[in-house]
Amino acid sequence: MDIIISNSSKKPIYEQITDQIKNHIIVGNLNEGDVLPSMRLLAKELHISVITTKRAYEDLECEGFIETVAGKGSYVSRKNMNLIREEQLKKAESFLESAVDTAKSGGITLNELIEMLNLIYNGE
């Protein structure tokens, strides 16, 4: 699992970690039941404080992406498929909103847009 941290990003490091792990789970690099590196190991590999990795894992747990079992470790949660779907639905919706805005401002009709969507979805 790759985690890339930017020191110059405005985003706090714990948030960068949370986002990337979420992404790995969504994209399928991490699957249900996969074990994550321990908070301490992650801290060591990334050269950051354990408090930071702990925060990242706690946030992931709060959002339902992972579960942490004391003494055993953290693993990708089994209950998260609906959550991921929800999140993807929201993202797709917001992209579609952008597409509609763009289309309307360019004088593109709904039918043209639907045709475009069909072509793209079906892999043209």
Add this chain to the structure above:
Amino acid sequence: MKNAIEINNLCKIYKDFQLKNVSFNVPSGSIVGFIGENGAGKTTTIKLILNEMKRDGGNIKIFGMDNIKDERKIKEQIGVVFDESYFHGEFKAGDVASILKKIYTNWDDTYFNKKLQEFNIPNNKIIKEYSKGMKMKLSIASALAHHPKLLILDEATSGLDPIVRREILDIFLDFIQDENHSILFSSHITNDLEKIADYIAFIHNGKIVFEHSKDELLYNYGIIKCGKNELSELDKNDIIRIKKDQLGCEALVADKDAAKRKYPNLLIDSTSIDEIMLLYVKGEKVC
């Protein structure tokens, strides 16, 4: 156990200097960075923790035990690294082991030799011919070889090149993989502490100014930079310290996101441990 080290109202009185009611903790499993100007009281505090001198007040608990009553037992479990290697210059690494194994009941020769190999410390050179980095790594190997639970480091990375410093920080991060291990790390190299510390304790003129999590300092604290005429806009309850000079003012705040919302037209920067120290030392409180 909650805290590896608990210091309560520690006092030490010298003619020109006093440690006044110093209190802070090193939580188990954490790395606490100890910062302060030269002469602020860091080394005095560490010497008192190690009972190298008599205190004038307060108490110190290490692993829950009194640091004076249970000194022997405690010291078996502490590894100490100072900024200089105090081993005799004519010794070789093996000589150091011969002496230390008679002092520590848990001395582990195999582990010591393994570390020497890992750190590329030569067996046949005498210590006075070592480079600074090698001397430090030997000190660290010696501090680790009796399997301590607590490392106390006093400027252990000073004078070392960035590559060696990074290697040494990795050694400390490795040590802390065991959540029963803790580190108290006194250092001027705030960059190192920004990388690995969990908490920062700041001492100034013999008093503890704050003990905060490093994340809070680096991600929540901020500096408002403005002109003198914009000063009146600022709510003095938001300002921790302020520094004014010819070209403008810098005000330290604890919550930069809140400050950005409250003062949307002012420049608010993230900050570093160095800058926070500077503002505490050179800045003034707002009355």
